[in-house]
Amino acid sequence: MTENPAHIDLWPAPHASAAVDATVHVPGSKSVTNRALVLASLAAEPGWLRRPLRSRDTLLMAGGLRAMGVGIEETVSSSSTVAGGPAASGEAWRVIPSGLQGPATVDVGNAGTVMRFLPPVAALADGPVRFDGDPRSYERPLNGVIDALRVLGARIDDDGRGALPMTVFGGGALDGGPVEVDASSSSQFVSALLLSAPRFNQGVEVRHIGSALPSMPHIRMTVDMLRNAGAQVDTPESGGEPNVWRVTPGAVLGVDLTIEPDLSNAQPFLAAALVTGGRVVIPDWPERTTQPGDRLRQLFTEMGGSCELTDQGLVFTGSGSIHGIDADLSEVGELTPGIAAVAALADSPSTLRGVAHLRLHETDRLAALTKEINELGGDVTETADGLHIRPRPLHGGVFHTYDDHRMATAGAVIGLAVEGVEIENVATTAKTLPDFPDMWAGMLGN
Structure with missing residues (x-):
């Protein structure tokens, strides 16, 4: 894992002043x-x-x-x-x-x-x-x-x-x-x-x-x-x-x-509803799919939200509370950064298991998440095959991405609840989610 210089492309992650209420059209998978x-x-x-x-x-x-x-x-x-x-x-x-x-x-x-x-x-x-x-x-x-x-x-x-x-x-x-x-x-x-x-x-x-x-x-x-x-x-x-x-x-x-919408790329927007106690609609969410991102419906419901498939799409609503989770993510490892970000804001600890292979992804995602959340005041430790996350009050700071799109979106989720978070090289989201900063601002009504 090679850390990127902190001075490159710092993006002030928007802080949510109210519950989100938005319809977000997620690009294809x-x-x-x-x-x-x-x-x-x-x-x-x-x-x-x-x-x-x-x-x-x-x-x-x-x-x-x-x-x-x-x-x-x-x-x-x-x-x-x-x-x-x-x-x-x-x-x-x-x-x-x-x-x-x-x-x-x-x-x-x-x-x-x-x-x-x-x-x-x-x-x-x-x-x-x-x-x-x-x-x-x-x-x-x-x-x-x-x-x-x-x-x-x-x-x-x-x-x-x-x-x-x-x-x-x-x-x-x-x-x-x-x-x-x-x-x-x-x-x-x-x-x-x-x-x-x-x-x-x-x-x-x-x-x-x-x-x-x-x-x-x-x-x-x-x-x-x-x-x-x-x-x-x-x-x-x-x-x-x-x-x-x-x-x-x-x-x-x-x-x-x-092509179906990319359900994994819907994750930060669903997380926004969970973190802010708001409501997000994702149009064209398929009733049946092989996409790993479909498991977000279950995982984020366990963490405090609720969802319903309607004619509008997937309607996801946060309750205002975020709960920790003990989850085997071996089949849906790409969801780990976003889940870790939400877990760092929860009211109880989380254990994320089955994802040792994330050390070989765009970056060593387990090491990167541990370092970046901890530098904002968190308490994350690596395990043999995952992360243990104990929520702590977080503070602002630079959140490095290591040229990893899912690190960037994870940092943006934390920024909703924590003022002063700056994402280094948010442009790396173009790997799978082009124009993410504008989509994020649009969701927040900015």
Whole structure:
């Protein structure tokens, strides 16, 4: 974890003078958008992505696919912003598959989905594809994808690092077949192999070995989207072996897909209702979804709120009280920073468990949350697999983000209740939630 200089881009986090009462249009899901881009690029026919998220991570994914020859045409309403909202409903991307080509260079930024989902695609390209990214991307684990692709027949030059930068020497096809992967550090290792597997000559049989898999909802999302595109997938849930996923080789269909709102990105706005005792409506919240963010309904209700799915969307109301929580977040680790922020403002202690893998995310999120909340007067300690949070009166100060979008939004939540909080580099929220400062101000009526 590398701390950013405190003098860069300090954003005074708005302090809530009253209970919020707002409708917030949350942009499309990053996880769904980036999976859909990969599947559409491997399809046998053109497809449409409607209301996609346009953020740093999704534009990096689109850029990487374009570099390999995929056509992605954007239709953007001239009056809308990349932050989403009612005007964004007319946005669509038409994806036109073509023969994947090298040489190409892919900039992954610090996007886990890009650095992990595109190397299997590159193995299908005709020519070399070089992968590079932000300095932090060099530290994030990629060995699961690299080692698996080699077993499946790919040639990769990573200088033995098991990490970026690297070059995938695409041969126009990949044998595929059975492979063992330790995906305990990231479920994306499994999703990466499954997404491209219909195009492998033998498909794939991915067998997870090692400790418990984190973020299982994301694997279920991958499987559902593969099936929606015509792929045959056998999973543990469908009667297969535990920790084994099989994809049969075959054509990927071009689909016309409307992207759901990003429910994890709704978290800070729902937290605002909880923290201020107010009310927030999130339109278009799906009744059924594989998104991990849907669990916010349960978690934030346990912490003192109430919610209802209506024709308007999800209506979430805070009670004016925040309660501590003891929660296993292993399947929804990305929600941890926001839950930790709310827990630091609660009336009783919280224990967040099952998230040791967060030490390998955009930053070491457990160390970062502990340091930043404690520097505002909090009492947070790291455990082997999570955090223990004892609420204390907090004070203002600089809240560092470590180039991590969820750290920035967590700091903004604390700032609602604590005067004088300044977020360093709030612009990092553009990774998945463009224009967050304006959305936040709009929610508060500023």
